[in-house]
Amino acid sequence: MPSDLLIIGAGLAGLMAGIHAAQQGLRPRIIATGFGATHWTAGTIDVLGYLPGDPEPVHHPFQAVPQLLAQRPQHPYGLVGVPALRRALQHFQELTTTLGLPYGGGRNPHTNFLLPSPLGAPRPTFLAPVAQRAGDMTREEPYLIVGFRGMRDFYPTLMAENLTRQGHEARAIFLPLDLITPQQDNTPLHLARALDREAVAMRLAQALKSHIQPGERVGLPAILGLERHQQVWGLMQEILAAPIFEIPTLPPSVPGIRLTRALRRHLERDLQVPVDLGMTVMDFHAQAARVQWVRTRASARPLKHRAQAFLLATGGFLGGGFTSDTRGRAWETVFHLPLTIPQDRGQWFRPDFLAAEGHPIFRGGLRADAEMRPVDTTGRVVYENVRLAGDLFTDSDPLAERSLEGVALATAWVAVHGLKFA
Amino acid sequence: MPMRNLHTEILVIGGGVTGVGVAWDAALRGFDVILVERRDLAHGTSGRFHGLLHSGGRYVVKDPVSARECIHENRILRHTHAPCIEDTGGFFVVTPEDAQSDYPDRFVQACAQTGVPCEEIPPAQALREEPRLNPAISRVFRVPDASIDGFQLVHLTAQAAREAGARIFTYHSVQDLVLTQDGGGPRVVAARVHDTVGDETLLIHADLIINAAGAWSGRIAGMAGCQVEIVPGKGIMMATAHRLVNTVINRCKWPSDGDILVPAHTVSIIGTTDTPVADPEDLRIEAWEVAKMMEEGEKLIPGFRHARILRAWAGVRPLYKAKEAASDRDISRQFALLNHRTRDGVAGLITITGGKLTTFRLMAEKTVDLAAQELGPRRACATASTPVAPSQKDLYWLGHRLREVEDHHLQHELICECELVTRGMLEQAVRNNPTVTLDDLRRDVRLGMGPCQGGFCTYRAVGVIHELQTGEGLVPDTENAPWQVDRLTSPGQTPSSPTSFPRQAHTTSPLYNPNLLLRDFLQERWKGVIPILWGQQLKQEQLDRLIYLTLLNADHLPDPHLKSPLTDFYHATASLATPSSDPD
């Protein structure tokens, strides 16, 4: 049975679009090569952390949108508008609460707050899993940063030192990794799985207890359980009687994986929306400015997927939604939509990797109208029944702006809510 | 500020392969030696070359003297420097484009005349050995080319020099030469040297100064008022994400651009070009050079055009322009050995420049022969029969490091998964080799050289170094003596001589700031990927940005203005030919 809406991409934008569509009464289906960038990020919802070229973090993301648009007029926040962005964020917060993976903001619900990165640098974010919130750098409690000897993806003394350099009180301790597992060369995911076992979590809590001084908040790498995260975190807080917070680690990111799993489970179990991975679109067919079908490469044989509408959420260069070749040509990989990027490859990059204004190539992308339909350079809609969501838009560099999740949520929301079917 | 004074018989300037070769040779003969290098060992051309231990095949037609030198040295280095050499063998292949030329026949003849072993094999056999080769090749010749690791070569030779008594100071830059007028005329008696890490100037007095500063040697000679014209010739190379071939592949034609593919560890390297540049620091890579490599690679390996490229870099050849008849000329036309006493009337200074990495030992031998003439005879040259790492007799092979890591779990967790760098290796390298930037560690242990180009290991390495600094290292310091990182030996293979020379670690320097280390290395890696970011590698770069911007927020760390001696260098060399100005 053909679906109403075929969503291509299973990152945050694609998964959320599936949820919105099902809640609207549509029959969506999600296909993707693999999971999106959420498996690699901090698991927070970053809305707008920095304006281009400005080293100071954004305090009030919604109020800063006009400034952003002054520099990047076609930014997706301009297309969707602030009210839709806020609605999408609120919906996300309600949804994750009902899914048992609640998210929350800082003390002021309208502003960003600063969470310490694993290097101790202040990350401006808007919503975070509740288990990360006690890291809030506007709070005063001294930090105790806990690391594990032999864990290659987290370095507590480095984090504590950078916190100290910024005027926070912070110290670091190490616990032996064999409290959690006897194995070597673990990823954070292995460790989180091990901590799903209550006995292991108890052992860790007991070992940690004597190290905590009164008044301290305790930061641990984000490995406090995968499936039973909320319980593991609760148990730690209870036994240790101190605010416990998680610090995201190098990929694979446990907080991002938790979120992806919660959304996928909700889609498949509660909403009966199929999420099929391992499907890469090879080609498509369009007639009279409407896409009829896309064809995927799968292990067995190519498959044709028809739908009334298609939602592209393939995530730009990072997700594989765009690619490029040696000659400096770049293109959108599914529908070959026109990409706005600097024509000359010599203009793609700045000499400084950390340049505050970012690299021109990474803010190249697709142009869209207010319904998230792709448009060409003259503003003409390319395909009536295609919608865009996530990190696909020109004039935006979500990694530099720290807006990756905000853009995904807002554009998925608008793209699906504007759909009208005959 | 009072200046510190040091005294030695021979001061060698330059820590490339030529300089460490001279220091090694001279120390073995019993001279008192100091070597100063402005940055890290092998930071110059010796760490930016193609990785080919020449059989001489490339030169048999064009330059038979070079060819003879190469095959002679090739045979010696396999014994003296075994652990840096992988015996890949080499092919000279005749591609369809070159099939009409008479070069292949001249090549065979010239091989016979110069003594470079050469065996013609059926193309079908070559294709069985190297299935990715262009199936349209018409003739194939096998020669004893090999793959050689320049970082390890320089480090091992330096280590051997130290063990023979030489003192080696890195991050020590020669600012000026001090001359006196003795009876016969001017004489160079000392060098003013700036320690760029300790920010201190020292005066090193020497009976003889040997200028082995490669493409910079003209500048050093100029400090003594001697004119040595060096034309820096820039060449670029690119590494593929995979080892496309296991044999060195040369085009059988008159040497030119992009006609050699060298397997090196887990990658293959295509190269190179030769463009005169005004400044040896000008290592920028032009778009046409990249395009040229892709195009030429395609002729050797069909599909090369679509290969994932990890990185591009450039090195500069020191091309010596001989002064008409005035000099007492080089021993061979292939490198320049200049005695400035006889050439320019300035005593106390010798310049050795040009040549090839393959012939460095020979160059050092001739140089120290001349030094012995100037200073009085010593023991005979011993380098041809003295292995630099006596405990490591075997040539390198690809699975070497994996075996080390699997056999010896004492080395702790893997920090760089691409290159199998363990925490143990890293800690030992930091303790034993001067480390001012993470790039120095890269040359020691290959940190960050794989497909992710430092994406994961930069943060980890900075974390490990910081823990070492704060006394939280994992490898007890006592394990150092029997396990030397630059030899990549494991605890099971104790080298014969324990390290007795003083370590030159910088872990207490104010420059040793973790945030600076991190930023510098991210920038260093960035400069080498800009020219080749497309397709998969552009996607990889987005993942690295995700890690360093959104996850780690590395662009908003404390001490943003701190600089190392190399910060500006990394920024200056990082751009495409077309200056990257912002279109909007």
Ligand SMILES: Cc1cc2nc3c(=O)[nH]c(=O)nc-3n(C[C@H](O)[C@H](O)[C@H](O)COP(=O)(O)OP(=O)(O)OC[C@H]3O[C@@H](n4cnc5c(N)ncnc54)[C@H](O)[C@@H]3O)c2cc1C
């Ligand atoms: C593109 C390219 C590819 C090559 N491929 C090969 C190959 O495959 N096989 C081969 O055999 N040869 C090859 N060569 C040649 C070979 O790499 C060089 O001949 C060799 O590395 C030169 O070594 P060097 O020690 O003389 O110079 P360098 O390695 O450049 O050493 C000179 C050193 O002097 C230092 N220095 C400069 N100024 C000062 C100062 N004021 N004070 C202190 N130190 C200073 C520099 O920092 C530098 O480290 C290649 C060369 C190029 C350019």
